[in-house]
Amino acid sequence: MVIKNPEHVIREITPDRLLGEVMAFKNAKLRLSQACCAYSEEKLHVSYSFANDDTNEYTILRLVIDKDTEVCSITEFYPYAFLYENEMKELFGVNIQMINLDYENKLYRINEEAPFIKK
Amino acid sequence: MALMNFKNTVLKNLFSKPVTRNYPAEPAVYPERSRGHIEITIEDCILCGLCAMNCPSRAIKVDRAASTWSIDRFDCIQCGYCTEKCPKKCLHIVPGYQEPMDKKAVAVYEKPVQAKKYPKADMDTCVFCTLCAKKCPKEAITVDRAEKKWELNKELCVSCGLCESSCPKKSITLVEEK
C-alpha cells in the first residue's frame, strides 16, 4: 500500500485573515476535516483543519484570540461547518457571528454557559 | 438478480439446532481472560491506596485506620487499571460477572492484623542516591546527600516496598517492627 503521511502544518493567523485563507482552501478543493477549540492560559485556541484526501496533507489554521473577540463564521464557504461552530460557541463561548444555522447555544442543551472554560 | 436467494439458508436453519445456549439450564462458559470482577488477596494487601488513587471511576476506597479495602462493584468498570498499578499484585481480574441486586452495595474486605514492616537502609552500603525518595508514592523518605542522612516518616510509610525494589545498591530491606 502506498503510505502518504506528510507532517501536519499548523499556521497561526489573525481573525481578520480567516475568511480569505478559508476561501483559498475552498478553491483548492480541500475538505474541512474538523474545527475545534481549546482553552489555554486565558486564550481561546480555535483550530480549523483542512484535509487533502489525495495526498493526505493536513493543514491547520489556528486563531489565538481573547474570549470576546468576534470571529466570522466560515459557513459561507463550508456550509457543513455549522455543527462545529455551534459546538465551539456553546462549549467555549467563542463569539462566532453569522452561522447559517445558529442553534443559539441550544445544540447540546446545557444550562451552564461555556462549561468547558476552566473557572 | 435472482429470486429465492435466501432459500438454502432458511432450509438449513430449519433443520439445524439453535445456536443459542439454553441458559441458565446450561451454564455460561467464560474464557480465562474474561473480565468479570476484581478479586483481592487481602492478606498480601498493604493498604497503600494506589488502586484507589488510580481507579478511573473511583470505585475503590482504602481506609488505613480501619485497615479495610472496599469496592463498590456497581461503580467498577472492569478496566483492570488497579491490577496494573498494584505494587503487590494482590488484585486480580477474574471471570464471573456481578449478579444483579436490588440496591447498590459496597463489598468491604478487612485486612487481618499483621506486624507492620518498615524499610530500613543499611548505612554502610547506602550511597544516598535519593532514588528511593523519588520512587516513594507517599513521600515518606527524606534523603540528604550532604549530611548523609536517610530518614523515614513512619506515619506516612505504607510498606509498599517500592523503595526496596528501586534501590540500586540493594541496601534497603523491609524489617518487621517489634
Add this chain to the structure above:
Amino acid sequence: MAKQSIVPFGPQHPVLPEPIHLDLVLEDEKVVKAIPSIGFVHRGLESLVEKKDFNEMTYVVERTCGICSFMHGMGYCESIEHIMNVEIPDRAKYLRTIWAELSRIHSHLLWLGLLADAFGFESLFYQCWRMREKVLDVFELTTGGRCIFSVNKVGGVLKDMDAEMLKVMLDVTAGIEEELKVIKKTFLFDYTVESRLKGVGVLTKEQAHNLGAAGPFARASGIKMDMRTTGYAAYKDLDMEIITSEAGDSFARCEVRINEIFQAIDLIRQAISKIPGGELSAVVKGNPNGEYFMRVEQPRGEAIYYSKANGSKFLERMRIRTPTFANIPSLLETLKGADFADVPLLIVTIDPCISCTER
C-alpha cells in the same frame, strides 16, 4: 405549490437505538428539508481531562462508544505517543491492527443487521448478528471483554495473543468469510432487497465532497479516502486497495461495507502471517507536552483525536471528532427528495453512532 407539513422524527423511533431528532418538512410524501437537532444525551466526556490524568483518560476515551471502543482507545494512545515521541514495539502495532480490523468486521456486521432490519428482512438481520456473535466470542477470548477491551495503554498493549489464539482467530474469520459469501448473495443479488436500496438516497461524488462526508459513506460515492493510508499502527506493512463504489446510493453503501468485511479478513490474515515477536509495550517516561491531531479510520469513517498537553499529567484539551458528526450534513442532503417511508433506511445508511457524536 403543494401544501407543506412538518413531521417530527425521533428522538424515540423504532429504527434508532439512540436519540437524534429531525424535523422533516414534507410536501405530500416527499421530504424537502430536514433540520437536525442533537444533544439529547451529551455527556461532556472531553471535559474529564481536568480530573483524569492522561493514562486514566485511555479508559474514559474507550468508553465513548461500545462499537468503535477499541479504535477510540487506539487513536487516543497514538496521539499521546506521537506527542511524547514514543516508538511502540512492532508486536504491539500488529496486535492493535488485528484487533482494529476485527472491530471493523464486528461493526459492519452489526450495521448489515440493522440495515436488514430497517428494510424489513428480519431473518437476514438475525443471520448477520449470529455471525457477529462469533467475533464477540473471539474478543472475549483474547482480551477479556466483549465490547470494551481495555487492552490499550500509552506505549503499547497490555495483553498478548499466543499462537493458539491467533489460530482461533484465523479459523473464525475463515468461517465468517464462508458464511458472508452466502449472505452477500441475498444482500446484493436479491430482487426484493435491490428494489428497496437501488437509487434510494443518491449522493453524487461532488455533493459528498462538498458536504465533507467521511468513511464508507463517502467511498460509496466514489471518493478515494481512507485514513489507513496514513500508515498508523501496522498498516504500512500490509497490502490493501481502497474500496469504492460509484453509484452513491444505499445499495452502493451496502456493497462497500460488505467488501470491507472481506478486506478486513484479508488484512487480519496478512497481519497474522507477518506478526513479529518481542515486547508488548515501550517505557513511557514523564508527561506529554505538545499537541497532535491523530486521524484513524473507524468503521464509520475518519475519526480525529486531538490532544493538547502542557507538560503536566493532565491534558489541556482532548477532543474526539467522530465520523457521524461529519456525516450528518450529508445525511440531510440525501434526505431531500426522498420518500417519507425511506427516511429510516437513509438514516441507517450513514451508520449513525449518536453516543460517539455526543461525547
